[in-house]
Amino acid sequence: MENVLKMVLYLHDVGVEDNTLVGANYFNRDPLGQIDEIICQLKKRGIDVVLSADDGYKSIFLILPILEKYKVRLICFITAGFINGEIYPYEVELSTLLQQRDKIKLNSKIYSVYDRISKERFFLDIHKGLKLLNYDKRLQFISKLVLENDFSVEQLRSNLFLTSDELLDLSRHSLVEIGDHSFSHLCLTSQKGHIVLNELYKSKRYLTEIVGKRITKLSYPYGANNPYVRTIARFCGYESAFGTHTSGTYSGFNLPRYSLQEAREFLKS
Ligand SMILES: [Zn+2]
Missing domain, CATH: 3.20.20.370 (Glycoside hydrolase/deacetylase)
Incomplete structure (x- = not known):
């Protein structure tokens, strides 16, 4: 010990x-x-x-x-x-999007995220790359993701x-x-x-x-x-x-x- x-x-x-x-x-x-x-x-x-x-x-x-x-x-x-x-932390935006959806659109491809395992795997895959980027590149990515999935982050930003x-x-x-x-x-x-x-x-x-x-x-x-x-x-x-x-x-x-x-x-x- x-x-x-x-x-x-x-x-x-x-x-x-x-x-x-x-x-x-x-x-x-x-x-x-x-x-x-x-x-x-x-x-x-x-x-x-x-x-x-x-x-x-x-x-x-x-x-x-x-x-x-x-x-x-x-x-x-x-x-x-x-x-x-x-x-705003992209980690929270991405996690909340995953909680609410069974399918995620990314670069025009559809990813099936129907259960906890697939949601966690998707999160980790995206997180690995985004973690190392500068703020502008992170923001670019998350803005595109939000737009492609018709997801509003305004409510999240204040709470x-x-x-x-x-x-x-x-x-x-x-x-x-x-x-x-x-x-x-x-x-x-x-x-x-x-x-x-x-x-x-x-x-x-x-x-x-x-x-x-x-x-x-x-x-x-x-x-x-x-x-x-x-x-x-x-x-x-x-x-x-x-x-x-x-x-x-x-x-x-x-x-x-x-x-x-x-x-x-x-x-x-
Ligand atoms: Zn921290």
């Missing part, structure tokens, strides 16, 4: 378990009951637990009673462009992520700290230096203006970082940055975090 005294968990969306969700909508959702149970067990082992939540889902307000119950801190890493819908007023409200909770998760949620290791710089600089400034406090922590989208991304993060004035439990050699700019599943496996060991 690993000798862990402090564990940072990472979450995204929280709520009840919902088997009608697919793709990112499913795997980004952690049930509140399970979060409570895992914190309770880690604390019993004498481990200092810190929660973190990426992307800036509105649902994170639901976790406040758990923070207060266990007196654990939460770092909310916000994708600044998702606030007020300026940038899932925190607005600036909600973010300010959240930032005033004594156990909550706001951190940065980039502006457009790109995989930073696949982008050119000036794009990485812009992604971090712009989001840090944007978030500082909303919450009126210094933003000192960063989490990399997808946990993806390498020496040049870490150097740019230092240059932008962050004091520490988080990856995932599996994102390479740990350092102050690649701090490990555990998913709920990884914490569950740790507890079994």
Whole structure:
């Protein structure tokens, strides 16, 4: 068993378990009951637990009673462009389209996505390629997909992520700290230096203006970082940055975090 005294968990969306969700909508959702149970067990082992939540889902307000119950801190890493819908994650659009349709049209071809397995496979195939693209290319793809399938994303754009007023409200909770998760949620290791710089600089400034406090922590989208991304993060004035439990050699700019599943496996060991 690993000798862990402090564990940072990472979450995204929280709520009840919902088997009608697919793709990112499913795997980004952690049930509140399970979060409570895992914190309770880690604390019993004498481990200092810190929660973190990426992307800036509105649902994170639901976790406040758990923070207060266990007196654990939460770092909310916000994708600044998702606030007020300026940038929208294609992962959610694609997942919601798959939830609603049995057939998807793409480049004039029809794909049958009638059950969970075929929907998940379609999601993963598309996600693999799109994850590495820059924002304009992602947007081009998703706009075409939406058009071909006569699908409206307008409703989605306003409902899932925190607005600036909600973010300010959240930032005033004594156990909550706001951190940065980039502006457009790109995989930073696949982008050119000036794009990485812009992604971090712009989001840090944007978030500082909303919450009126210094933003000192960063989490990399997808946990993806390498020496040049870490150097740019230092240059932008962050004091520490988080990856995932599996994102390479740990350092102050690649701090490990555990998913709920990884914490569950740790507890079994
Ligand atoms: Zn993220």
